[in-house]
Amino acid sequence: EPEVTQTPSHQVTQMGQEVILRCVPISNHLYFYWYRQILGQKVEFLVSFYNNEISEKSEIFDDQFSVERPDGSNFTLKIRSTKLEDSAMYFCASSEQGQNTEAFFGQGTRLTVV
């Protein structure tokens, strides 16, 4: 069964460093997303991406964040200068046709900023 895959599963980084989280969405899906979950809290939307551009973003997704689809299969989230409060589980998701279709989530990348 096709699935969304994320790497790495865990990442520890020092405050101020840049991190790139990677995702391979399901191959025939056109819409890609990043969500995050701070420990013990609910899952929050960060950004959606369609046709090589951001289609929607939340207030959390400020200038420290960027997304890219560098090739035909990968989708990345970059955090430019990490802060302690960026520590969270980051989920990538994809859907075939956007808001009216089911979103499938990757297994998550646990980011710890020290």
Next chain:
Amino acid sequence: GIQVEQSPPDLILQEGANSTLRCNFSDSVNNLQWFHQNPWGQLINLFYIPSGTKQNGRLSATTVATERYSLLYISSSQTTDSGVYFCAANQGGSEKLVFGKGMKLTVNP
């Protein structure tokens, strides 16, 4: 934007018991999904159910879109059902799935 509320917040059951989880949403939705977050943090898709009823083994779900709620039924619960259950919804014009706060289920042997 849309508000999603789940109840109850926590539930403890004995193995074999049945349970009903409720999700209320504040506006009409294009998409409603139920997820199970396992102890490793993975979000497992349970149902995509913007309306109607679906069943998958011991689990079933019903969404009554006109009354803005969805129910997840777990029958004959097993210890492996433990974890956090989330519902999430989006409304027309938005790609954003809004998650509820989750319901922590503990099934004891």
